[in-house]
Amino acid sequence: MTELLLTEEETMLRSAVRELAESELAPRAAHYDQTCEFPWENVKGMAEMGLLGLGIGEEYGGSGGTTRQLVVAVEEVARACAATATVLGAHLSLCAQYINMFGTEGQKREFIPPLVSGEKIGAFALTEPGSGSDAAAMRATGKLSNGGYVLNGSKTFITNAPEAGTMVVMATRDRSMGARGVNAFIVEADSPGITIDPLHGKMGIRASSAAEVVFDGCAVPAENRMGEDGDGFRMTMEVLNASRMSIAAQCVGIAQAAYDAALAYVKQREAFGKKLAEFQGLQWYLVDMATGIETSRLLTLKAATLKDQGRPFVTEASMAKLYCSRVAVECADKAVQMHGGAGYFAPTNVERYYRDAKVQEIYEGTTEIQRLIIARNLLRE
Numbered sequence: 001m002t003e004l005l006l007t008e009e010e011t012m013l014r015s016a017v018r019e020l021a022e023s024e025l026a027p028r029a030a031h032y033d034q035t036c037e038f039p040w041e042n043v044k045g046m047a048e049m050g051l052l053g054l055g056i057g058e059e060y061g062g063s064g065g066t067t068r069q070l071v072v073a074v075e076e077v078a079r080a081c082a083a084t085a086t087v088l089g090a091h092l093s094l095c096a097q098y099i100n101m102f103g104t105e106g107q108k109r110e111f112i113p114p115l116v117s118g119e120k121i122g123a124f125a126l127t128e129p130g131s132g133s134d135a136a137a138m139r140a141t142g143k144l145s146n147g148g149y150v151l152n153g154s155k156t157f158i159t160n161a162p163e164a165g166t167m168v169v170m171a172t173r174d175r176s177m178g179a180r181g182v183n184a185f186i187v188e189a190d191s192p193g194i195t196i197d198p199l200h201g202k203m204g205i206r207a208s209s210a211a212e213v214v215f216d217g218c219a220v221p222a223e224n225r226m227g228e229d230g231d232g233f234r235m236t237m238e239v240l241n242a243s244r245m246s247i248a249a250q251c252v253g254i255a256q257a258a259y260d261a262a263l264a265y266v267k268q269r270e271a272f273g274k275k276l277a278e279f280q281g282l283q284w285y286l287v288d289m290a291t292g293i294e295t296s297r298l299l300t301l302k303a304a305t306l307k308d309q310g311r312p313f314v315t316e317a318s319m320a321k322l323y324c325s326r327v328a329v330e331c332a333d334k335a336v337q338m339h340g341g342a343g344y345f346a347p348t349n350v351e352r353y354y355r356d357a358k359v360q361e362i363y364e365g366t367t368e369i370q371r372l373i374i375a376r377n378l379l380r381e
């Protein structure tokens with residue numbers, strides 16, 4: 001149904017990304033999941049199609065385009081390989097877009113083109129061992145010294161960090177100032193004073209990498225700070241508000257993949273002399289999944305449309321992230337259940353969807369934090 005709401009251009013983009021996803025990303029997904037290898041080939045394919053520059057101006061090497069186009073594309077990528085969608089999200093929506101939204105002209109011209117071409121991988125470093133949801137409580141410091149800044153402290157769970165060339169890093173100049181003390185820096189990952197320790201044992205989205213990033217006297221030029229002094233927390237929240245729609249789209253993709261697998265399975269598997277699809281109990285699971293997916297897609301598209309129209313979108317973006325991540329988890333759960341024992345083993349893919357879905361309720365603002373944002377906005381209205 002949602003295709004009725006897409007423009008011709010959006011429909012064409014969806015077809016093109018679906019073709020890449022079905023011919024290249026999906027066939028590699030299980031291998032990348034099992035080996036936990038970074039999906040370089042997928043990144044290359046997405047770069048060639050211009051997906052790494054969606055929403056970024058052509059003057060910086062980007063492909064232009066709207067938030068609606070972004071969510072349409074991300075859904076297709078995630079439907080084939082959620083880990084690749086995670087890599088894309090951290091690279092584009094958190095790192096390149098941060099620079100695009102808040103960088104100076106010089107910063108944009110220097111740092112965005114290698115990101116959209118895929119020559120460099122981008123990462124976004126906010127979370128610390130002692131602060132995630134309460135991001136303003138960060139301990140990593142960025143203090144002025146000899147006309148530049150010096151970073152000290154640790155960031156953790158940083159997606160893409162092991163492969164990153166460019167990182168956006170948040171650090172405080174004075175912890176006692178809370179959110180008002182935070183600055184955002186563009187940091188080259190090979191700078192002296194940075195140690196990147198890859199983290200292993202992730203439940204899902206295993207082909208996306210994550211690391212702890214330790215700064216020990218890392219010098220950053222003053223011109224690599226984005227925004228005004230002390231504006232880093234506000235800018236970061238704005239970036240996260242926008243990137244939430246990309247996570248919501250990722251969830252729709254995972255849920256759709258789970259539904260597709262479940263539907264195909266119940267049409268061919270038999271029990272008690274009938275196809276599973278003939279049992280009303282399982283039909284109702286399919287109904288709930290399809291309804292949840294359609295609602296999720298519409299909610300995501302609504303939030304993206306509001307943003308594209310320059311209207312307030314933050315409540316809807318949080319609603320989309322909250323709702324779609326639950327639908328992804330529920331659809332993956334149902335898909336495993338409908339596969340019975342086979343669903344617990346890798347060849348069916350649904351166990352991967354189940355593992356890939358859970359993190360969607362955790363990163364880029366947990367379910368509880370989305371509720372906090374939505375409640376605050378509802379009470380303010």
Ligand SMILES: Cc1cc2nc3c(=O)[nH]c(=O)nc-3n(C[C@H](O)[C@H](O)[C@H](O)COP(=O)(O)OP(=O)(O)OC[C@H]3O[C@@H](n4cnc5c(N)ncnc54)[C@H](O)[C@@H]3O)c2cc1C
Nearest residue numbers: 124125126127131132133157158159362363364365366368
């Ligand atoms: C795979 C993965 C990739 C990630 N990638 C990145 C990345 O690239 N960059 C980055 O900066 N971070 C990244 N993160 C970190 C992620 O954003 C945080 O884990 C998340 O924001 C939660 O923070 P926390 O882990 O410190 O949990 P906590 O903040 O300690 O929360 C623990 C629990 O308490 C709940 N809680 C906390 N405060 C409240 C409250 N006020 N009311 C109700 N409940 C509350 C939370 O919702 C959660 O359920 C990643 C995480 C994962 C798992």
